[in-house]
Amino acid sequence: MAIQLNEDYIIRLLKRLLETPSPTGYCGTIMRLIREEAEQLGFTMAYTPKGNGIIAVEGADQGPAIGISAHVDTLGAMVRAVKPGGTLRFTLIGGYMLGSVENEYCVVHTRDGRAYTGTVLTNKPSVHVFTDARDLKREEAVMEVRLDEPVKSAADVKALGIGAGDFISFDPRAQLLANGLIKSRHLDDKAGVAAVFGMLEWLKREKAQPARPLRILFSTYEEVGHGAAWLPADISELLAVDMGAIGDDLSCTEYDVSICAKDSSGPYDYAMTTRLIELAEREGLSYAVDVYPHYGSDASASLRGGSNIRAALLGPGVHASHAMERTHRQAILHTASLLGAYVREPAAAYE
Structure with a gap:
C-alpha cells in the first residue's frame, strides 16, 4: 500500500x-495537546x-511490539536567583551554546500560572557602555533575563510571583516559508513528533494496520538524558525519531530523512x-x-x-x-513515510 500522507495536517500540527512552550520539566500543556x-x-x-x-496501536499479528519514540520537551532555562537590581539569573535546561540565546525573547512561567515576557542578555549588553562587551565570555555567570516589567529590585520581582x-x-520564532523551508527553535524534536502523528493519521485514515503492535512513546525528559529510560515490557525494538544532525563530514541535508548508524x-x-x-x-x-x-x-x-x-534512530x-x-x-x-513503511513490514531478521 502506497503511503499517502496528509501534508497539510502534519504542518498545521x-x-x-x-x-x-515545553522546556524539559514543563510539559503539561503540550502533553494535553498531544492527548x-x-x-x-x-x-x-x-x-x-x-x-x-x-499510545497503543493494535497490529495485524500479535507478538513483541515495535516502539516508536519522539520527545516533546525542548531546551529552555530555569530561574536560579533574583538579582538585586531586578534581573534574573538563570540555569540551563539542556545543552546549548549561551550565545545562541543571547538577545532572545523569552517567557517566565510562575508556579501560580502567571507568565511574564523578557529578554536574555549578558550583564554587559551595550558596546556603548562596556569596553569588554564584545569579548565577554558567554557563560551562565554573566547571563540574565531582563523582565518587561517596571521592576527595580528583587522585592519588586518577588511581588510578581517570580522566584x-x-x-x-x-x-x-517559527516561520513556515512558501518554499517548504521551516525555521524555528525546537524543531528538535517537534518536527519528529509531527512526523509520528503524520504516520498515525495515515494509519487511521486508510484503516491500515501495522504488522505488529505499536507502542508510541512521547517523552518529556529527553533533553536531560532520561526521556525513554523506561519502556513497556512488550517492546522488542525501538525506533527513536529525533532530528538528524547536519554539518562537518555529515552527509544529511535539510531535505533528507537521516538514518543514524x-x-x-x-x-x-x-x-x-x-x-531502514x-x-x-x-x-x-x-x-x-x-x-x-x-x-x-x-x-x-x-x-x-x-x-x-x-x-534504531x-x-x-x-x-x-x-x-x-x-x-x-x-x-x-x-x-x-519511512516510519509508515517500517511498521507495515515484518520484523527485521537479527544477524
Whole structure:
C-alpha cells in the first residue's frame, strides 16, 4: 500500500507544537495537546508516572511490539536567583551554546500560572557602555533575563510571583516559508513528533494496520538524558525519531530523512538500520546515513536504563541544531513515510 500522507495536517500540527512552550520539566500543556490530538484521531493516550505519553496501536499479528519514540520537551532555562537590581539569573535546561540565546525573547512561567515576557542578555549588553562587551565570555555567570516589567529590585520581582525554580521558555520564532523551508527553535524534536502523528493519521485514515503492535512513546525528559529510560515490557525494538544532525563530514541535508548508524552511545542495531536503508531506497525517499559524534537519543536512554531491545534512530535533517534551527517539509514527510513503511513490514531478521 502506497503511503499517502496528509501534508497539510502534519504542518498545521507542527505549527501548533512549535507555538506551545515545553522546556524539559514543563510539559503539561503540550502533553494535553498531544492527548487531544490522539483522541481526535481515535487513539487513547495513557501516561507514565513521570509524564510520558503512550499510545497503543493494535497490529495485524500479535507478538513483541515495535516502539516508536519522539520527545516533546525542548531546551529552555530555569530561574536560579533574583538579582538585586531586578534581573534574573538563570540555569540551563539542556545543552546549548549561551550565545545562541543571547538577545532572545523569552517567557517566565510562575508556579501560580502567571507568565511574564523578557529578554536574555549578558550583564554587559551595550558596546556603548562596556569596553569588554564584545569579548565577554558567554557563560551562565554573566547571563540574565531582563523582565518587561517596571521592576527595580528583587522585592519588586518577588511581588510578581517570580522566584527560583520558575521555568523559562524561549520564543521559537517559527516561520513556515512558501518554499517548504521551516525555521524555528525546537524543531528538535517537534518536527519528529509531527512526523509520528503524520504516520498515525495515515494509519487511521486508510484503516491500515501495522504488522505488529505499536507502542508510541512521547517523552518529556529527553533533553536531560532520561526521556525513554523506561519502556513497556512488550517492546522488542525501538525506533527513536529525533532530528538528524547536519554539518562537518555529515552527509544529511535539510531535505533528507537521516538514518543514524552510530552516535555517542554506540552503534545502533545493524538489522534495523539496514532495513531502514532498504525501505528508504524502495520508497524513493531522500535519505542519508551518518554517524553523530555528539548526540544521544531516547533509544540511548532506554538502552542505558536496561531495556532488552534493539534500537534504531531516524529523523528529519535539521540545520543548526540547538540554535536557530531549520528543516524542510520534505524531510518531515519522508521521515513519516519511512516510519509508515517500517511498521507495515515484518520484523527485521537479527544477524
